Structure formats: structure tokens, C-alpha cells
Amino acid sequence: MTPTNVPGGAVLPPRSATRRAVRHYVEMSIAMGLGMAILGPLVRWGFAAAGWSAAFGHPDLRAMIMATEMAVAMAGWMWFRGHGRAFVTEMTAAMYLPFVVLLVPYWAGILSGGGLMAAGHALMLAAMAASVYRHRHEHAGA
Numbered sequence: 784m785t786p787t788n789v790p791g792g793a794v795l796p797p798r799s800a801t802r803r804a805v806r807h808y809v810e811m812s813i814a815m816g817l818g819m820a821i822l823g824p825l826v827r828w829g830f831a832a833a834g835w836s837a838a839f840g841h842p843d844l845r846a847m848i849m850a851t852e853m854a855v856a857m858a859g860w861m862w863f864r865g866h867g868r869a870f871v872t873e874m875t876a877a878m879y880l881p882f883v884v885l886l887v888p889y890w891a892g893i894l895s896g897g898g899l900m901a902a903g904h905a906l907m908l909a910a911m912a913a914s915v916y917r918h919r920h921e922h923a924g925a
Contacts, residue, residue, distance in 0.1 A: 804919045808912060810864070811857050811874065818856025819849060826852060842896030843889055846882045846903055854878050870918045877914045881906030 826848060830836055838844045854875045861871045882903040888894040894902070 800919055804915050808915045810860065811911060811915075812908075814857045814860035815853035815878075818853045822852040822855060823849070842899050843886055846886075846899055847879070850878050850882055850903075850907075870914070873914050873918070874911060877910035878907050881910055 827836075827839065830838055838848070857878070858871050858875055861874065882899070885894060885899050885903050885906070889896070889899045
């Protein structure tokens, strides 16, 4: 086992770096859930006030709105925790890109609305895990 170098010259044992990476992933997942729970009703209220409630009847629009609710909360928490802009941007992209890619088969009628949401969330979580792994040295610090 080799130690992990982190910003500031600290060296962490691999197990500690892995533990911090897992904690980061869990924190991001909690922030996303809170984003949906807190921002979701506010967004629905705003859409209703603007007369746009019908947007929530379209799975493609609903998926992008929900990704935005999650991304805002997650990015805010990441900035609060001191993560760099590149990592925040990459994690935010990991939330949108799976849905964007799946919009093509959804619009082609190959994928149902439920399939879009289920597959989009599964791919989003996998993409976020890949990003956390890729940046494990950044969030392995204190």
C-alpha cells in the first residue's frame, strides 16, 4: 500500500483517502436529496405561479429541472467544503450528461419516461462515483 499525497504536502494512508472519498460521495448524495426536497417544492410553486405547471408532465423537462435542483445544492455544498471550480463543474456535468445522452432514445420512443428517470439516475450516480475517484486526491485532504 502506498500513501496518498494531498494538497498541502500531507500524506494519508490509502485506507484514509478511500474513507474520505466515500464520505465525500455520501455528502454529495445527501446534498442532492436535500436539493430535491427543499428546492423542488419552491421550483414547482414558481412554475405554477408562472403558469408553467405543464412542464412537469414532460419527463424530459422534469429530469432536467430535477437535475438542476440537485446540482445547485451539491455545488453549493462542494464550494462550502472548499472544492475547486474544476471538480465542482465536473460533478455538475456528471449529473446532467447521463440525462442529456438518454434524451435521444427517449425522444425516439425507445425509452419510456420512467426508463429515462431510472437509467438517468443510475448513470448519474455512476458518473459521480467516477468523478470522485478521479479527484480522490483533491478530497482526500482534511
